[in-house]
Amino acid sequence: MNTYHVAIIGVGPRGLNILERIKAIFEQQLIEMELVIHLIDPGEPGQGTHVANQLDYFLVNTIAGQITMFSDTTVTNAGIVVKGQSLLEWASEQGYRYADGSYIKACQEGRSLSENDYLPRSILGAYLTSVFDKIVYSMPSNIKLRHYRCRAENLVAGEDNCIDVVLEEGYKLAVNFVFLTIGHSQSKPDFEEQKMSDKVLACGRHNPHLAYFHNPYPITKLTSISPQASVVVQGMGLTAYDVIAQLTVGRGGRFIDNTPEQLWYKPSGREPQIMIYSRQSLPFSSRGVNEKGISGQYQAKFFTRQHIDQLRQRAFQIRRTYQLDFFEELYPLLFKEMCYVYEVTKLGIIELNPQLYVPLKEVQDAIEYIFNPLKNSDFKDHDDFKTFVLKLLEDDIVQAFGGNVSNPLKATTDMLRDVRDNLRYAVDYSGLTPSSHKRFLKEFCPIINRIAVGPPKERNIELLALIDAGIVKLGPGPNSTLEFSEQDSKFLLKSTQLRSPSVNSFDVLIRAKLDSFYPTTDRSKLIKNLLRSGMVTPYKNGAFHPGGIAIDESQNIVTRDGKVYKNIWALGVLVEGPNFYTYVLPRPFVNSKALQDAGRCVLAMLNQIVCHETRPLHEAKLEN
Structure with a gap:
């Protein structure tokens, strides 16, 4: 029996989509072959950034009824439909209920879950791993799985279209096909950000509270901020809401119901003073209460x-x-x-x-x-x-x-x-x-x-309560400028559009923005090595680099010399540039683009096997 080897590098939601499609599509085919899938990810399977062990006050920014990992009859050109549970269906089956302001498992109080609930990300993480487990436990006998709790550091082209996947410690794994689904990344600071870090480091002995966070994740590192510190948060989007939650509720503060439209905030006394600002210094708009159900969508009349x-x-x-x-x-x-x-x-x-x-x-x-x-x-x-x-x-x-x-x-x-x-x-x-x-x-x-794409309305109700309590303050108007005073060892936020100028000083700066994926500034050894060898190259629209690596319209990577690797696919944040808005999780009954892409890529892999475009590998041995 011929054996083919597949590597999925990054087993977050995108990698999970690929795994689900492989299982569904290859199980349907009556082909005398064996498929060995090599899963390469140091984290918990399926979760990616949605880790299950985070605190419950971090919420998913999509309602529970509109998240799934499984295809349905609306998804086109993606292979056979195999039904599975949505996040809502799984969480309800697990016994989660809403009681006393929290989502609690095996609770007899409160109410059952609604399709319009914004569930904690910890529950989403548990759902993703349960999907992984379900797929693994139902694999047909001719599909084998091997999981490597480490990172991939390079890809090297081998003979007969095979690819050597280089793992940490230098081990190599020969495979026929590779899916790059590595998800979110962290960029190196740019020149201005590095200069800011250097100044903070040099002045730290003059201000014991002085700190600069280029990236707030993992969010637990913000526990180092003193309650006596003053904090300025750069950015007022979804990441800023995480930062605010960590520095308030995460320190023992509590929101108390007053009316459905209003809360009171009871401080713990361990919160620092916080100011938030952005280019416009306007908070994100709240999501409207969902009246469309799970699959309802407006059908365009003009923008078609x-x-x-x-x-x-x-x-x-x-x-x-x-x-x-x-x-x-x-x-x-x-x-x-x-x-x-x-x-x-x-x-x-x-x-x-x-x-x-x-x-x-x-x-x-x-x-x-x-x-x-x-x-x-x-x-x-x-x-x-x-x-x-x-x-x-x-x-x-x-x-x-x-x-x-x-x-x-x-x-x-x-x-x-x-x-x-x-x-x-x-x-x-x-x-x-x-x-x-x-x-x-x-x-x-x-x-x-x-x-x-703002937060649930509850987050902005909480923001108003924090402002009323004096814990959070709004920045001094649009286009404020941020400087660092080496003389005072403080950050200075200055207004530019107020008739009576305003200057505020702070001990801590938190950059509350997710890094976009730019290959040349990414910290990953895998991306650095692939760029060095030319196997991947930054995507360009003319002279403009919007981010991401170069791919063709089949999601196959394109090298620096213009060669297309038909057996290597890239999906998700890695290709945010040639593709637009890759961050969202699949939604049921709307022909989800993420599910389409996963299915198309797996069908292309199957076609290469059926057409004998790549030779089988009897065994993919780890070599050092």
Whole structure:
């Protein structure tokens, strides 16, 4: 019997998708062969960054009913459908219930789980490992698994299209196929960040509380921050909410119910003083209460693939290129779509005639305000800016309670999540001109993240309570500048758009931003070695590098010399650049892109075996 060997490097959710598809697709095939799958990951199987041993106040940012690791009948071109439990179904079966503000297993009190619950990430981690266990225990007899609790450090091309996977300590493993699904990474500090670190290190003897965290994860390292320290958090997105939770509830503070829209915060006395700021210094908008069920999605009227294709044809006729300018050609369609959703929802009707639709001026103004609430703003001082942001935050929470179908604002912003696949269709594989691609990532994506993929409303209710309690303060307005005073051994945050300038000093700086994946700055030995050998190369759209490594449209890696390795696939964060928005977990009944990609890659591997494009390996021995 012929034997083929497969390496999955990184067994988080993306690697788990590949494993599930291999099991499902190869189990269906009546092929006389043996498949040996080598799983290479030092962590718990399936979990990736969603570790099961973290504290319960860190929540998943997607409702429980909209997370799954299994395909369904909507998923196209991905192989046979094998049903499995969603996160909600698994957690309910395990006996989790919501009681006294927590999700507790085997509890008789409280209520059963809802599809709209935002569960702790620890439960998601346990779910992912349970999916792994289910797949492993049901493997057919001709598929073997070997798990290496270590990291891969290199790939070396061998004879007959085989690949040597170099593990830690120099051991080599010969395989026929490789799936690179290594997930999130950590980048080396850039020049400015390294300079900041050096200054902090040099001045530490003058300020015992002085510290700089380039990356807040693992979040437990923030326990070193003294309660007497003053902390500035750079970034107001989802990572900032983690940092705030760790420094408040993680230190024994408690939220106490007042009304459904309001909480009180009872400090433990061990919280440091915290100030949060970002480029706009606006908190992320709350998610609207889900009224769409598990699979409900808005269907675009204007920002459609058909219209995108028409724009490409027109661009080719005019400019001899199929690449589009996002702001000139695509944004008007998306803006019109938002106007349409807002107006239909506000009127309380099912639809307007798309052929005749022209947005009203007042509707256009409403959408422009969603994008930029600070337009034409003028703030006297720090208190004036704080009053503005608190009003914006309070109004946003009220809107969120209105729901993502019934409330005009939340229906409009949630629509942006529903048309994400169309956005991918427009952007993936250099769909935009290089200059437009750069501007899209720098200017448009931060706005989309702020208005459409924010936290559950409960997180912003908690933020208001922390501000009321004086634990958290808002930064001094948009475009504040951060400096380091070597004389004072303090960080200085200065306003730039207040009529009465404001300066605040701090002991600790926390950079609350997830690193994007840029191969040349990644800390991983695997990526460093692959770059050095030229087996992978940074992805380029013209002269612009948006991030990620180069791949073709089949997810196969492309070398520095332009060679395509048909037996090596890369998926997930590693290819955030040629692919757009790879961070999200699969969602049931919406033809999830993550499940599609996994299925397509595994089917391609099967085809190579069936067509005898690679020779079998009888045994993949570890060699040093």
